[in-house]
Amino acid sequence: MPSTTLRPVAEHRAAVAALIARTQVESRPLTDCLGLVLAEDLRAAISLPPFDNSAMDGYAVLAADIATASEDAPVVLPVAEDVPAGRTDSPALVPGTAHRIMTGAPVPPGADAVVQVELTDGGVERVAVRQAREAGAHIRRAGEDVRAGATVLTAGTRLGAPELGLAAAVGAGELPVHRKPSVLVLSTGSELVEPGKPLRHGQIYESNGVMLAAAVEQAGCSARLLRFVPDDVEQFHAALAPHLSTVDLVLTSGGVSAGAYEVVKDAFSGRGVDFVKVAMQPGMPQGAGTYEGTPVITLPGNPVSSLVSFEVFVRPALRAAAGDADPGRPTRRARLTEPLRSALGKRQYRRGFHDADANTVSVVGGPGSHLLSALSASNCLMEITEDETDLKAGAEVTVLLTR
Ligand SMILES: Nc1nc2c(c(=O)[nH]1)N[C@H]1C(S)=C(S)[C@@H](COP(=O)(O)OP(=O)(O)OC[C@H]3O[C@@H](n4cnc5c(N)ncnc54)[C@H](O)[C@@H]3O)O[C@H]1N2
Numbered sequence: 001m002p003s004t005t006l007r008p009v010a011e012h013r014a015a016v017a018a019l020i021a022r023t024q025v026e027s028r029p030l031t032d033c034l035g036l037v038l039a040e041d042l043r044a045a046i047s048l049p050p051f052d053n054s055a056m057d058g059y060a061v062l063a064a065d066i067a068t069a070s071e072d073a074p075v076v077l078p079v080a081e082d083v084p085a086g087r088t089d090s091p092a093l094v095p096g097t098a099h100r101i102m103t104g105a106p107v108p109p110g111a112d113a114v115v116q117v118e119l120t121d122g123g124v125e126r127v128a129v130r131q132a133r134e135a136g137a138h139i140r141r142a143g144e145d146v147r148a149g150a151t152v153l154t155a156g157t158r159l160g161a162p163e164l165g166l167a168a169a170v171g172a173g174e175l176p177v178h179r180k181p182s183v184l185v186l187s188t189g190s191e192l193v194e195p196g197k198p199l200r201h202g203q204i205y206e207s208n209g210v211m212l213a214a215a216v217e218q219a220g221c222s223a224r225l226l227r228f229v230p231d232d233v234e235q236f237h238a239a240l241a242p243h244l245s246t247v248d249l250v251l252t253s254g255g256v257s258a259g260a261y262e263v264v265k266d267a268f269s270g271r272g273v274d275f276v277k278v279a280m281q282p283g284m285p286q287g288a289g290t291y292e293g294t295p296v297i298t299l300p301g302n303p304v305s306s307l308v309s310f311e312v313f314v315r316p317a318l319r320a321a322a323g324d325a326d327p328g329r330p331t332r333r334a335r336l337t338e339p340l341r342s343a344l345g346k347r348q349y350r351r352g353f354h355d356a357d358a359n360t361v362s363v364v365g366g367p368g369s370h371l372l373s374a375l376s377a378s379n380c381l382m383e384i385t386e387d388e389t390d391l392k393a394g395a396e397v398t399v400l401l402t403r
């Protein structure tokens, strides 16, 4: 590294965020929208429910007609109509009669209550009602969920199952959404072997590629995985070339520190990518820039460093590029269950377990950036700021909820 000055985390986060542009807006059928971000507010074309409808299978009546009904003295009414869900004409209820009605069917004009079938003899021609109901009973009113014209989803919302259900219910066939950002996940290292193959002493299984590709997908983006790129600058460029300009981001791991074979650093240095040391642990050696028109972020190779750096820098930038109005992870201030020490001047991200009920956080594993099992046992990252060096049990710290 040419300089010993450390770049603050916030400064590097801003540099990374500035690299990746928000993707364009396109109209997609609802069935293709899961996980995408809505680009414009969605207003309801209709009310929900669209019409007064029955909440029960039973009989639509005038409440006054059954006011005296009891087990001993049922009120008997002629059944004038059968109203299944989906019936589109709406015959009015004549006082002194009942309509047999099903859940979701329109309540006939003139009726003001529904009595469920269990409180009757279930008759088809005539019905004996054994209990009184108040006016309004079991009627779901038009517009009580959504008023026509109301904004039901706002731009920047990530579309999950409830949002898609709501959009469909108000009749949206397609939605304007941001295109999913695409990311080339590239890992280098001559020591890396494909999981499932035999391992020789000195070799390790490649894990960053599959892990980062999964993190990219979980962030609502699409990942293309390119692994086992040798530690050779020419071969690195040859492997990368076909993918440039076809992805929104090239994300590498490994090959950026101070060793003799730092292929990523050698390939990109002086070609638009800045290599810096960030004041954090893990995740100190970082690179970011634009290479031949394509944004590039280079993460350190230690597995925990690469996923922590992804969480801190890359995920928020990708969520913002995907159009998300709230691209960060949820955070909490939680109380430490044990004392914790941290180096002055570096922001430390320790793996933790957040107990949501007690709002406490416990340390999971040591600070080492190779401790993958602790990472997988954690559900949050504890963010220990640059000046927090000696935290006592019970002290409050910020946690990023990563699960
Ligand atoms: N003299 C110095 N040495 C190191 C420094 C430094 O400042 N001066 N920084 C250390 C820190 S901090 C980190 S973090 C690492 C970053 O190293 P690189 O990004 O260059 O990564 P590599 O050297 O290629 O690998 C580090 C480590 O991670 C393993 N690795 C790499 N890729 C993968 C992968 N795809 N799957 C699984 N494991 C992977 C690799 O085998 C190494 O063990 O540098 C420190 N050194």
Ligand code: MOO
Residues within 6 Å of the ligand: 280, 281, 282, 283, 284, 285, 300, 302, 305, 369
């Ligand atoms: O910064 Mo490195 O990321 O400690 O392991």
